[in-house]
Structures are given as C-alpha cells and as structure tokens.
Amino acid sequence: MLGGGGTRVVATLKAALEENPDYGLVLCGHSLGGAVAALLAILIAEPSSAASGQSFVTKSAQKLLEGHTHPTHKPLPDLPISLPSGRPIHVYSYGTPATVSEALRLATRGLITTIANAADIVPCLSLGTLHDFRAIAVHFRHDQSDAITELKSRVWNRVRAAFTSSMTAEKTTGGPPPPDYIAGEGVGEDTWAWRMLQELRGLMTNEKLVPPGEVFIVESIRVFDRVGADVKQEARYGFSPEEVGGGGGGGGAGVQYRELGRSATRVQFKWVRDVEKRFAEIRFGSGMFADHSPGRYERNLGGLEVGVCDD
Numbered sequence: 001m002l003g004g005g006g007t008r009v010v011a012t013l014k015a016a017l018e019e020n021p022d023y024g025l026v027l028c029g030h031s032l033g034g035a036v037a038a039l040l041a042i043l044i045a046e047p048s049s050a051a052s053g054q055s056f057v058t059k060s061a062q063k064l065l066e067g068h069t070h071p072t073h074k075p076l077p078d079l080p081i082s083l084p085s086g087r088p089i090h091v092y093s094y095g096t097p098a099t100v101s102e103a104l105r106l107a108t109r110g111l112i113t114t115i116a117n118a119a120d121i122v123p124c125l126s127l128g129t130l131h132d133f134r135a136i137a138v139h140f141r142h143d144q145s146d147a148i149t150e151l152k153s154r155v156w157n158r159v160r161a162a163f164t165s166s167m168t169a170e171k172t173t174g175g176p177p178p179p180d181y182i183a184g185e186g187v188g189e190d191t192w193a194w195r196m197l198q199e200l201r202g203l204m205t206n207e208k209l210v211p212p213g214e215v216f217i218v219e220s221i222r223v224f225d226r227v228g229a230d231v232k233q234e235a236r237y238g239f240s241p242e243e244v245g246g247g248g249g250g251g252g253a254g255v256q257y258r259e260l261g262r263s264a265t266r267v268q269f270k271w272v273r274d275v276e277k278r279f280a281e282i283r284f285g286s287g288m289f290a291d292h293s294p295g296r297y298e299r300n301l302g303g304l305e306v307g308v309c310d311d
Contacts, residue, residue, distance in 0.1 A: 010082075010083070013025065013083060014082070014083055014084065017083060017084045017087055018084060023087065024054075024057075024087045024088030024089060024090070025058060025083070025087055025088070025089045025090075026089075026090055026091075026092065027040065027041055027089075027090075027091045027092070028091070028092045028093070028094075029091075029093050029094070029096070030093075030094045030095055030294050030297070031094075031095045031096065031097070031122060031292065032097065034091075034093025034094055034095065034096035034114070035093065035096050035097055035099040035212075037091050037093060038091050038093050038096065038099055038100070038108075038112050038114075038212040038213065039099065041056075041089060041090075041091045041108075041111055041112065042100075042104070042108060042111070042112075042212075044058055044059060044083065044089070045057065045058060045059060045089050045111055046058075046059040047110075048088075050086075054088040055109075055110025055111060056088075056089055056090070056108075056110055056111040057085070057086050057087055057088055057089060058083050058084065058085050058086065058087045058089050059085060060082075060085040060086075089111070090111060090112075090113070091111060091112040091113065091212075091213065092113050092115070093112060093113070093114045093115070093211075093212065093213070094114075094115050094117070094294070094297050095115075095116060095117060095120050095122050095123065095292050095297065096114050096116075096122070096123060096211050096212060097122050097123060097125045097126070097211070098123065098124070098125060098126035098129075098208060098209035098210050098211055098279060099209060099210075099211065099212050100209060100210065100211075100212045101209060101210070102210055102275070102276055104212070105210050105211070105212055105213060105215075105275060108212060108213050109213055109214045110214075111213060112212045112213025112214070113213055113214050113216070114211045114212055114213050114214065114215045114216070115215075115216050115217075115218055115297070115301070116211065116215065116216070116217050116218075116272075117217075117218055117219065117291045117292070117296050117297050117300055118217070118218070118219035118220075118287055118291045118296070118300070119219075119283060119285040119286075119287045119288045119291050120288070120291040120292045121282060121283075121288040121289060121291075121292065122292050123211045123215075123279050124279045124280075124281070124282045124283070125282075126208040126209045126210075126279075127208075127209070128206040128207050128208030128209065129206075129208060129282065131206040132203065132204040132205075132206050135203040135204065135206070136200055136203055136204070139200070139203055147196060150192070201281075204280075204281065208276075208279075208280060210275045210276055210279055211275065211279060214271075215271075215272040215275050215278075216269060216270060216271055216272065217268075217269075217270045217272060217278075218267065218268070218269050218270075218297075218300045218301060218304060219267070219268050219270075219300065220265050220266065220267045220268070220299070220300045220303055221265070221266050221268075222263065222264075222265060222266075223263075223264050223265070223266045224262065224263065224264065225262050225263075225264035265303055267300055267303040267304045267307055269304055
C-alpha cells in the first residue's frame, strides 16, 4: 500500500477524504489484520500539534524509501498516491498479537486501541514466548530432579482418582479427599508445584513484544439478575413458620428461599495498567483458543454496548 504503484485501496481512501474535508481515517482489524493495521497507522501518522483534541493525524507525503536505489541503479519514483495530511486517524484492533515494543506501545497510546477477549491466547504470542518455551524444554531435558516423572505420576494419580470417584458414591458426597501432595505448608497448598513454577519463571526472561497502543480486556460471566424490571428482588419461595404450623397446631420451623433471579450476563471492560506483566505468560484455559474467534468478540462487545448505551 505504501510503496506500490497507486493501489486501488489508497486511491479510494484519498478520493473519499478529499471529497469530505471533515473526515478522518479509522482502521480496524482482527488478529493479524489488526497488527497490520496498527503498523500501517504508525507509518502514516504523526502526533498532532493542533488543539483539536486529536492525538494523531495523517502525515504529509514523503519518500519512504528515500536514498535507496533500484538494482538497475535508477532512483525509485516518489509515491504516486498519498493521503491528505492533517486528518484524524485511529486504529481499533481486536485480538492482536504482540507486535511492538513497550516503548513504542507507550508512544502510540493515542493512536491505537487494542481489545483482548477474556482468555484469548493470541495477544500473548511473541517470539520471546517461543524462546521461553525452548528454555523450559532444555531445562527439563537436563533436569536432575526427576521432575518429568513427578509430573507424569501426578497426572496419572488425578486421572485414576477421578475415575474411581465416578464409579463410587463419593461423587455425591463432595468427591474424594485431596491428594496427600497438596497438603503442603498450608491447607490446599502444593509446595512442590509452586517451587517448580518459580524455577521455570526464572527461565522465562526473554524480551517480548506486547500488543500495540492502549490495551483493554473484555470478558463476560453468567450471573443472576435480581434487580431487573421483571424480577422482584424480595420475592421468596417456600413456607413461612405460620404456614407450616398453622394446620397442625405446632409452630414448625418454616424454610424460605430468596429468589435467585433470572439468568443474565455480566460484561466487564478492564483497562490493562501493566501490559508487559499481563501478557508476559500464556495463560492456559478452556477458552484460550475459542475466545480468539470474531464471534466471541462480537458477542462480548455487543453485550457491553447493550449495558452502556441507553437506546
């Protein structure tokens, strides 16, 4: 787009901006498309010096390859098409992988807005993450503490315990007791696993890129709505003591249950303060791949819009 011979996309954008002098440019993209949009905006934008409230505007035309020559020793031509300068520009990227350094991210916070959905794994992906995995693999290969055998034993014991509990009555009484190895220094603590985690984190020190711009996380959880328009918050079910003892003459102890309410969805929109720390490690979970789908993003952002907007 920047160095080609007059692409149709750039020509269309230029014509639309020239036809509408008050228009700016908004770029959107999901996953790798969001990363490309972010990098493109960084190349064609510059900080605004006007008091218009816009952080970044399109820059004036310039030779992006100035000083370079073609292999035939002929100078490269100037860009045939350039966007009008001084127009507001912003990027909205969704599920964007780690693309820029932390310093560049801070410098482009007013240019790019990145949204990560719940447990989406893609914003954590960086070349530094692959180097971390390699360091962990090498560590386990030369490990002398027999950690691999311990891990295999733990997995097998948990599978066997789950199968045993599913075949007995223990599944109706809270399940089997916790394994002995999680009774560490405190109740429910796994001292060995915590020590191993700290040891592995000491190996994961490779420099990593981060998602671009200002980063937010959107996620939704299922809840019960007790204050909705069609739900009485104080509604109760069951029998009162008077109802229980009224017929038999002996004042029995009635039981009442507060109405739980209707099923609803709570959408949370969080600003990430420490981006480097939040995306330094891959967080494994059941939704780490499914949360990257555009449908999940649309659903959660749509729920956020319903909750925020009055109409």
